[in-house]
Amino acid sequence: MTTRTRPDEDARRRFWTEHMERSHRLLQAMTEYPTAESGEGFASIPDAAEEAGVEMLFSDSKIAGDLDRVFSIRESLIPDLLAIARDMRERGWLLKIEDGYRTQQMQTLLGQKPAVFDMIVGSCRWELGGEPPSLDLIRRRSTCLVANYPNRGTHTMGAAVDISVFDLDDGEEIGRGKPYLEMSEYTPMDSPFVTAAESQNRRAITTLMERHGFLHYPGEFWHYNKGDALYHYMAKTGQPAPYGPVHWDPISNQVTPYDDVSSPLTPPEEMAAHLAAALARLDHV
Secondary structure, three states: OOOOOOOOHHHHHHHHHHHHHHHHHHHHHHHOOOEOOOOOOEEEHHHHHHHHOOOOEEOOOEEEOOEEOEOEEEHHHHHHHHHHHHHHHHOOEEEEEEEOEOOHHHHHHHHHOHHHHHHHHHHHHHHOOOOOOOHHHHHHHHHHHHOOOHHHOOOOOOOEEEEEEEEOOOOOEOOOOOOOOOOOOOOOOOOOOOOHHHHHHHHHHHHHHHHOOOEEOOOOOOEEEOOEHHHHHHHOOOOOEOEOOEEEEOOOOEEEEOOOOOOOOOOHHHHHHHHHHHHHHHHOO
């Protein structure tokens, strides 16, 4: 049954739908961009920050189940992150890394995590005015929100960080409209539904990140990446991307490219079961 909504609800839904479809097209273009995996290893962001005497915060939440987050990134990106953290501190801010590299298992389980999957299903049902979403719509939105395909996920490439920013004086988070991992009309970077001050904060943080080469993913206000196919496509470098999806051995610091980057991490039949379970949970809330 279609639900009655606030007067501006239709505008919010239209914005969300249009932005998600634009994100889907952007990520499709990303898959068509050439990648020439460099084989570059990884480095620990916390270790580098401690060695350089640069203060940062790191999320203590699990990514899914009992899996700890991996705060590592491609080695050559470490100096950029340290410079970003220093610049933020000069402004009176403190950088928090919410997430870094994700293994294939982590990316898969994140997309299946009930709390996350329910947000995706809930946002799709809201998008449809209360009607249950089709499997096709869930698959399209999962592509944009949790990178259900390896060749669309910059975290598995070791090229991305999710961030929050805090005020050094009072410890309060710099307002960007919603907290990390929001999935709604507030999520896109250019959402018109945040306040003017929150929009300004988003722009100021993005300007600082881009000063050191990290571009923002338009679909999420917390996500920045550098060196992957999405970065090179958006920056129009004309050069192959050096970072693709890789398995990383932290002992040897060797990387191995994925054998298959174009098959979904959660196949349609599994996603259909997750969708049915999510709808049942949401109906009992």
